[in-house]
Amino acid sequence: MSLIVKDVSKQFGNNVVISNYSMEVAPGEITVILGESGSGKTTILRMINHLEEVDKGSISIDDTYLVKDGEYQDNQSIKDYQYKIGLVFQDYQLFPNLSVTENLLLAPLSNKFADKAVLEERAASLLEQMGVGDKGDSKPSQLSGGQKQRVAIARAMMMNPSLLCFDEPTSALDEKTVGKIAELITQLSNQGIMILIITHDNELVKLLGDARVIRTTEFIK
Ligand SMILES: Nc1ncnc2c1ncn2[C@@H]1O[C@H](COP(=O)(O)OP(=O)(O)OP(=O)(O)O)[C@@H](O)[C@H]1O
Known part of the structure; x- marks a missing residue:
């Protein structure tokens, strides 16, 4: 039960960003990828x-493979793989015209992940936990940055992922809010979820x- 990245390489034109790189993230483990701007975190x-x-x-x-020895798998395997991951975007990417609860329900409902009543219950309980x-009835524009982050985490958790990824989770938050988000991430990790964070924020790393x-x-040897 791990995320395994094995011998992965990536270059853009002549710009080699990652070369034969391998890493593993295990359940209950928080892995932080730390690096300067342009060093390949987003990639x-x-x-x-x-x-x-x-x-x-x-x-x-x-x-469950996304790609094996450079060969992308069939659509069903890729879908199964993607179901195992929740992603929290740097700018949250909440749908502005939908309520918080509707934001949480959209993907699992359209993927027929479970009955609406079950999903509504899960949404309420995740929002509570966060x-x-x-x-639930607010629009994203009525929330603070920290609250949007919490909603984005709840949305990423809706399909019960094994791995939760965070893209620069603290870039838009003040110091006090960063501490609270670090606590939440630790709490999720203690539930056994694999956590992968990319950041250039040393303070976040200390708090974790x-x-x-x-x-x-380490991406290029
Ligand atoms: N689509 C692309 N086409 C060409 N070059 C790219 C592309 N995406 C990234 N790069 C290059 O790959 C390198 C790594 O970029 P990446 O965005 O992964 O860095 P980063 O560590 O996430 O930086 P930042 O912290 O600024 O977001 C950079 O040199 C960047 O210019």
């Missing part, structure tokens, strides 16, 4: 989330305590 996160293709290598979760239980830190300098 690896996008490859793991199937938003960018690898040039070579393999990526799998719990033995500390925004009273915001025993997180495993990977530096992007």
Whole structure:
């Protein structure tokens, strides 16, 4: 039960960003990819989330492959793989015209993940766990940055992912809110969810305590 990235390479033109790189994230483990701007953090996160293709290598979760030795798998395997991942975007990407609850329900309903009543119950309980239980009827524009982040995490958790990915989770937040988000991430990790964070924020890394830190300098040997 792990995310396994094996011998992955990626270059844009002559710009080699990642070369024969391997890493693993285990359940209950927080892995932080830390590095300067332009060092490949977004690229690896996008490859793991199937938003960018690898040039070579393999990526799998719990033995479900996205890509094996450079070969992308059939649509069903890719779908099964994607169901195992929740992604929290840097700018949250909440739908502005939908309420908070509708934002949480949209993807699982359209994927027929479960009955509406079950999903509504799950949405309410996740919003509660994230500390925004009273915001279900609000529109994203009525929320603070920290509240939007909490809603984005709840939305990413709706399909019960094994791996939760965060793209620069603290870039838009003040210091106090960063502490609260670090606490939430730790809480999710303690539930056994694999956590992968890309960031350049050393303060966040300190707040996450025993997180495993990977530096992007390891991407190219
Ligand atoms: N679609 C693309 N086409 C060409 N080059 C790209 C593309 N995406 C990324 N790059 C290049 O790959 C390198 C790594 O970029 P990446 O966005 O992964 O870095 P990053 O560490 O996430 O940076 P930041 O913290 O600024 O977001 C950079 O040199 C960038 O210019």
